[in-house]
Amino acid sequence: xxxxxxxxxxxxxxxxxRVWKEKANKISTRHFENEIFYISVSCKSExxxxxCFPHAILLAxxxxxxxTYVGLGIDRKSICSxxxxxxxxxxxxxxxxxIMQDGSHLGGxxxxxxxxxxxxxxxxxxxxxxxxxxxxxxxxxxxxxKEAISLGILKSIIGFIQEQSCGKKxxxxxxxxxxxxxxxxxxxxxxxxVFKGMLKAVEKYREIHS
Amino acid sequence: xxxxxxxxxxxxxxxxxRVWKEKANKISTRHFENEIFYISVSCKSExxxxxCFPHAILLAxxxxxxxTYVGLGIDRKSICSxxxxxxxxxxxxxxxxxIMQDGSHLGGxxxxxxxxxxxxxxxxxxxxxxxxxxxxxxxxxxxxxKEAISLGILKSIIGFIQEQSCGKKxxxxxxxxxxxxxxxxxxxxxxxxVFKGMLKAVEKYREIHS
Numbered sequence: 001x002x003x004x005x006x007x008x009x010x011x012x013x014x015x016x017x018r019v020w021k022e023k024a025n026k027i028s029t030r031h032f033e034n035e036i037f038y039i040s041v042s043c044k045s046e047x048x049x050x051x052c053f054p055h056a057i058l059l060a061x062x063x064x065x066x067x068t069y070v071g072l073g074i075d076r077k078s079i080c081s082x083x084x085x086x087x088x089x090x091x092x093x094x095x096x097x098x099i100m101q102d103g104s105h106l107g108g109x110x111x112x113x114x115x116x117x118x119x120x121x122x123x124x125x126x127x128x129x130x131x132x133x134x135x136x137x138x139x140x141x142x143x144x145x146k147e148a149i150s151l152g153i154l155k156s157i158i159g160f161i162q163e164q165s166c167g168k169k170x171x172x173x174x175x176x177x178x179x180x181x182x183x184x185x186x187x188x189x190x191x192x193x194v195f196k197g198m199l200k201a202v203e204k205y206r207e208i209h210s
Numbered sequence: 211x212x213x214x215x216x217x218x219x220x221x222x223x224x225x226x227x228r229v230w231k232e233k234a235n236k237i238s239t240r241h242f243e244n245e246i247f248y249i250s251v252s253c254k255s256e257x258x259x260x261x262c263f264p265h266a267i268l269l270a271x272x273x274x275x276x277x278t279y280v281g282l283g284i285d286r287k288s289i290c291s292x293x294x295x296x297x298x299x300x301x302x303x304x305x306x307x308x309i310m311q312d313g314s315h316l317g318g319x320x321x322x323x324x325x326x327x328x329x330x331x332x333x334x335x336x337x338x339x340x341x342x343x344x345x346x347x348x349x350x351x352x353x354x355x356k357e358a359i360s361l362g363i364l365k366s367i368i369g370f371i372q373e374q375s376c377g378k379k380x381x382x383x384x385x386x387x388x389x390x391x392x393x394x395x396x397x398x399x400x401x402x403x404v405f406k407g408m409l410k411a412v413e414k415y416r417e418i419h420s
Contacts, residue, residue: 008334041335069354071355093335094334099351106351107352108352109352109358110355111362112334113334116334117322119333120326120330121322123329124218124323124326125252125303127251128304142279142319143279144280145320147317148306148317151319152307152321152370155319155370155373156321156366157366159373160369163369
């Protein structure tokens with residue numbers, strides 16, 4: 001069995017604890033004979049995926065979450081469905097921050113991802129078209145444009161997550177999740193959270209279709 | 211006497227306490243006979259400006275600030291030069307946050323401006339191409355994508371400024387300065403701060419050239 005989480009930039013695959021990613025325009029079909037379950041937040045990538053795997057099963061109807069949030073991305077829903085209490089941060093091309101309490105989803109925020117910030121600065125002014133240094137000490141007082149931008153990005157994102165966490169455990173995933181998790185004591189980085197939710201949904205699917 | 215602060219988007223003018231802005235490609239030359247002093251952070255707009263006002267006097271050499279920051283924009287330098295203690299926030303196409311203490315500039319940060327964030331989200335994903343609602347209550351827990359983006363932008367910027375202020379007085383200027391100032395008790399919005407610094411520099415200029 002293979003799981004696939006179709007995002008805006010990449011398709012993330014999971015098989016027996018192993019994960020890998022592929023670009024939507026270059027999907028490998030070597031896993032053609034396996035049973036494939038998927039979720040998607042990108043219509044365009046989903047089309048490419050379904051051309052390769054026309055029999056793939058959409059898991060969205062089997063992911064359950066107690067929430068009043070309208071339009072919660074199915075990837076966020078999948079992760080939240082396996083965490084009863086805590087802050088869930090998925091740091092990719094966008095950074096989503098969801099709050100779970102007693103098994104209920106209270107709400108969530110969306111920030112631009114680090115990569116998007118970089119692009120953004122260069123569009124504001126040529127003078128801001130610099131490659132930020134994300135390894136800077138957060139306590140440094142910026143003394144040039146590069147430091148001013150780098151610490152502007154880092155501290156605004158980190159401060160925001162800190163403020164939302166209120167001491168709760170923070171679960172990081174996504175391409176930049178590992179990087180951000182090191183700034184928080186009470187945090188875990190787990191790249192397979194979304195697949196944990198999908199595995200739970202596969203069980204639900206099997207229950208119904210057995 | 212007229213003062214002109216040449217920015218990335220607009221040229222801001224000042225005459226006898228009155229301020230107005232003009233686009234670089236549509237500069238009115240009705241003030242042609244007046245003595246004009248200027249500062250600039252945009253080479254391109256400065257060229258257009260100098261074609262209209264070839265005898266304008268550059269004030270940059272007369273703005274003094276005790277700082278070790280390399281490459282501080284002359285507009286930021288001008289504002290900081292008239293504030294001995296406090297946080298200076300210029301909220302325009304970019305948001306600059308400078309820290310002054312005992313007449314010295316300790317350093318500063320650069321965040322994207324609100325308008326830039328809006329453009330950014332639409333570039334990450336079609337689903338995020340929404341017009342945010344910046345009038346939302348900050349205590350609201352977002353329950354849809356629009357609220358998640360709006361409060362993501364607002365709270366990350368406001369939280370960042372709050373964290374830097376450490377109870378010091380906050381001086382806001384720039385197109386979005388008035389909007390942001392209302393979120394802070396210990397704050398002032400003053401759109402002529404940059405011109406105050408320029409007036410001080412004009413005095414310096416007159417001293418030297420009298």
